[in-house]
Amino acid sequence: MLNVARSGAPDLSTLIGETVGLGHAQRSLDGPGFRYVRTEQANIAPSSAEKILALNLFEGQRAIRPARVEMLKQKIESGFFRKAMIAIAVFGEKHVLVDGQHTLHAVVELDCAVPATVDFYEADTDLGLSRLFTQFNNEGGRTQREHMAAFRSGSDHYREWSPILMTKIASGLLFLEVVTSGAKSGQSPGGRLRTNDERALILEGHEGEAEFVREILGSNYQRRADGGGWIARAPIVAAMIRTFRASPDAASTFWTQVRDGEMMKAGDPRHMLRERLMRERLGGSSRERVKGYGLCISAWNAYRTGEKKEYLKPSALNRKVEV
16 A cells, blocks of 8 residues: 555655655646646666556557657767656556656666656546646657547547547637637637647537538548548647537538538539539648638528529628628
């Protein structure tokens, strides 16, 4: 039985059952669903590294990259390695390694000790644990999709969803946020550039809209080899969400027929939209993306008012969306 301190996080020596030469530092770093506990300075020997690696590994952790381990081994051998950075989270009865796995593998393979800074945290929920995990850069950073996979592992709602599908929906929400707020692409409404972990977290609180897009794109959406990716571009997904907010039932009918191309006559704005979206590249430049969104809103408004079209023109971004 571990002698757990009142904070819930034992000393590293107690956790792995061997003395590692500890010193203590104090700082504060809390976030939504997790709290910083303390920092310890340690000398990590191969036996210590093996025991730390034997702790629970965060579910959303990336697979070990042999090239990364080799690079760390070369730095250690050449004397250019300064210090290992390790983070461990206390989550219920578990102790979860959330940062440092590549360095620990390098220590084991080289059979040598390295100095390390070990941060301890506490996490309250799966989502809090995933948020903590995404705080660590891990040399080179994570892509938005990798952050999405981490967010998914901590979310009860999105746990079984395709990360690619989630990324498509998040991109649509971000684009919609831009066109409705006037912010530049990639920025929050306040003008600050969003980080990749913030981009992943945008799905939180938009479960109903995400379910709707999932219904249109398909629950197991991957990259569409059949050319169907045209309907999953960010401005098109943004328009799906905007129209869903206006009228969920009508949006379901509208987008299902745009997707499938069935039961539509000449002059039907849904048919015209489908042809334009399939024919033109509307996901590249900012101008093309704005045009794609505008075409969708123009077709939607014509559909809702019963207007027949001879030619579809993109609407202005501030154009009212018909209910």
